[in-house]
Each structure stands twice: as structure tokens, then as C-alpha cells.
Amino acid sequence: MSEKISPYSRTVYFYETDKMGVVHHANYIRIMEEARMDFMKKIAVPYPSIEQMGIVVPVTKVDCSYLQPLYFDERILVYVNLKMFNGVRAVYSYEIYAEPDRLCARAESSHCFIKEETNMPVHMKRAFPDMYEQVIKLVKE
Amino acid sequence: MSEKISPYSRTVYFYETDKMGVVHHANYIRIMEEARMDFMKKIAVPYPSIEQMGIVVPVTKVDCSYLQPLYFDERILVYVNLKMFNGVRAVYSYEIYAEPDRLCARAESSHCFIKEETNMPVHMKRAFPDMYEQVIKLVKE
Amino acid sequence: MSEKISPYSRTVYFYETDKMGVVHHANYIRIMEEARMDFMKKIAVPYPSIEQMGIVVPVTKVDCSYLQPLYFDERILVYVNLKMFNGVRAVYSYEIYAEPDRLCARAESSHCFIKEETNMPVHMKRAFPDMYEQVIKLVKE
């Protein structure tokens, strides 16, 4: 699926570097979030519209393998893939490149769906069948 | 007044540095917030108890003059002073030192008081006279 | 001059918000840096090329007035102006808007020029006359 979705791209900011002269490892987790939000827009399920439905999608797990450093002012490309979605959980995978093709990190994030009002898990298939079908279709492709 | 309140102190974190090898200038604004929250506890007006009253205290202005760099693992001392308080606005001043006595920054932050529910300014003297008197007394000392 | 330089623009990231539901005030200082770096590229004096000359340009002062909150996923526009430049110091001013025209903050940052090797101030007019003339011309326009 990810082949059809264009990667997220932006420049490395100065304040993202640390005294080693490279992007601090914690900032990759933030870049993943940016790329995920961008991906959700591109598949027509923008996060703000999920919020408006009273749903929040917290991160339950994150992992990142750092392969190469990222430097200030480099262009980042993040290829995002929705690896798993079953209406209760979602797993995204990420490949973070320095443009054009230096692979810098491989990562994954897991998420659940929570009804904000009750703070209880929500089953997207039952609660929001249209959105569920829309996303399931993408995962199957 | 500040002479009676002990300074806020902690170590500089690695992730606060940037590629110049020193604490990034934006992080001073965060350190000011930490020191302000610590100060509010020390004068017995902790921010969480203000939040519980339905009040938020946003920053309306901030300025910071950077005199000397701060380095990783240095001990920071922040002397906070409540420079002005009239129940509608509050102004804090800060002196940020590297232990024991290298002055690294002088800063100020201005704040207003907002009722969270209505998003309207609140006059602390009228709405919370006890807390108002408690703080006014400190400023006068 | 700023009228000729297009504003810096990007979307507010989720991780830039705080528990008040708006962009945390310290992040404006970071957004200013992003906008300044973008501006320097647009006037053909990119910061990485200054670094390659062995010069660093630390922030000596920053101030920011917060007028309106910025919300997650809003489009930011930052209009940057090089207010003052004399080869020893530079002052930038910033207007931060939520698209299209809600003014959220007014800010300024002051900078000096330091030779990295010696950690001493450098006079750009003497050390790098071509770059100096290039920038001076822009300020005068």
C-alpha cells in the first residue's frame, strides 16, 4: 500500500540536533508522528476528524532502530505503512530516509482507539463502520 | 522576596543540547517554566491547585537574554522572583546560573488568569480573595 | 523587505501542543528558528554555508508576545524580517499567523557572529565582505 502513498518530507531543524551533531534519537519518535498524521490525511482519515468523533488514538508501543545519523538541514523522507488494522488496534511501520536514499531508521508504532468521554476502548468496526471499511480496504490492497 | 525562596535546581540533560554543544536557546523557556512551577509550590500556591479551581495561567509574553552558554551535565540554579502581581496579571523574573555563580541568562515572563470554562479573564481578587491576599503579601515583602 | 520574501509555512504538530490544548509557548521560539533558517535560504545566505565558513550565529536575546493560541493541525505562516544588521549583530522580527490572517504572536531575536575555532566575535564586514554586502543590500531595500 505504501507505494501508492507519497512519503512525508521535510527538512531537519537545527533544534532537533544534539551535541553529537546529529538529530537526537527521541526526535525520530516525533518525526514518526508527523509522518503518521500526514499519512492519515493522505488516506482521507485525518486525525482531527477522528478527534471530532470523540476518539483519541494513543500510542501503546513504539520501537525505532537507528541505522544512520540524520544531519541538520538534510531533507527527510518518511515512508509510512499501515501494517495492521483490525478496528481495535493499528500498527504503523516507518522507513526514515535522508534524501534521496540513505536509510536512517526503521520504526514501528502501535495504537489503540479510546473513547475520550469514557476513557474506554472503542471498536471502530461497530462504532464507526464507514471509517472502518475505508481503512480496512486500504490495508487489504 | 526571592532571597527567601531557594532557587530551583537541576542538571542539564543531554537532549537539551544542540549541535553547537550547548543548551538550545528554546530550552531556557522550558527551564523557566519548571522554575516557576517550583516557585509556586514553594510559596504554597501550586499550579495544579490553581488548575483545580478552573483557572489556567497562560504566558502572554516572554523574553530571555543569553549571557553565557549552559553545558551538558552542569548544575543549573534558577532564582525566580514574582516581580508584579495585581490579580489580573503576573510578571516573573528569572536569573539562570550555572552552579555555583556563572550567570547564564536573565529572563521574564508575563501571565494572565483565564477561567477555563468561559475562556475569559478572571480577576483573582474578586474570584479568589484568599489566594489573592496570600500572593499580594509575598510581593509586598 | 519582508514583503518580497514569502512567509515560512507549515502545519502545527500534535506533539507541539500541551495540556491546555494549544501550542506550548516554548515551541514558538523553535518555530522562529525554523522560519529564520528558511528566510536565510531565501535571501541566499543559508545557515549551513555560514557554518562551513567556521561561523556560528548564537541567539543573544529573544522575546515573544503571545496574542492568540495556535491549535493542532492549523497552518502557520511566519513573516520574517531582518530588522537590523551591521556585521556584528543581527536582529530579526517575526509575525506568526494562523492561516490565513489570525495574528498569533509577534517576536524578535538578536544574534551575534562567533568564529567557532576561537569562540571570539567576528566582524562580518572585515571577515566576509561579499556576504556582508549581500545582506546589507537587503536590509537597505
Add this chain to the structure above:
Amino acid sequence: MSEKISPYSRTVYFYETDKMGVVHHANYIRIMEEARMDFMKKIAVPYPSIEQMGIVVPVTKVDCSYLQPLYFDERILVYVNLKMFNGVRAVYSYEIYAEPDRLCARAESSHCFIKEETNMPVHMKRAFPDMYEQVIKLVKE
């Protein structure tokens, strides 16, 4: 071993929260770094002294499972354990609690040792046998 080393502890800062009202997940990675630096001091191998030997210890992998949210002003306790060390790689594990005993996250970070000058891996056993023995002893205990 971790039982003998006191946990790292500090208060959650306001700026660490996001619009969900809890500590943003990327900040756990930073808290892990703080706790790891604190741990290294406690086992008498402070990171600054490693830096002075010309060695840097980048993160090669990080993972974090989020079990419970952390809230503003809560007291964090981080129990760190040096799970593996062989002179070429080191793996730390972390348990992040909200005081006194609410387990909020379980995490791990992997690291290698790089000679800063050459940017090449360094074998601590050969290059710094005393430090190697000092750390190996701790892992075995």
C-alpha cells in the same frame, strides 16, 4: 543489580504534556536518557567522563511499551538496569513508575561505543580495560 541502584526520580513538567492531557509518548525516550545518565553516575561511570575519553555512546535501538499515562506534576520513578554489556554493545532496560507504584512504561535501549575522532566502533575491553572490568562486574552481580 538494579535493586541496589536507587531509581531516578523527578516531577513531570507541564511542557511534557500534550493536548491529550498526558505526557507525550516521545518524552518517555528523553526520560529514559535522563535516567540512564543518572544510572551511569551512580555506577561511577558518568557519561561526561566517557566523552572525555573521546568515546560517544549513540542509541542504536529503542523501544517503549506505554501501559498507563503519566500526568503533569506526578512524581516519576525510573528503575534502570544494565541488562547486557560486552564491551561492544550495551542494553539498558527501564521501568517507569508514577510514584509510588503505578507502572506506566517498560522500555529498552541499545547502544554501541564509537571513537569520536574516527567515527569507528571501539571495543571497550581492549581500549579501556579498567572501565570494562568495572562495568562487567556490575552486570554479573
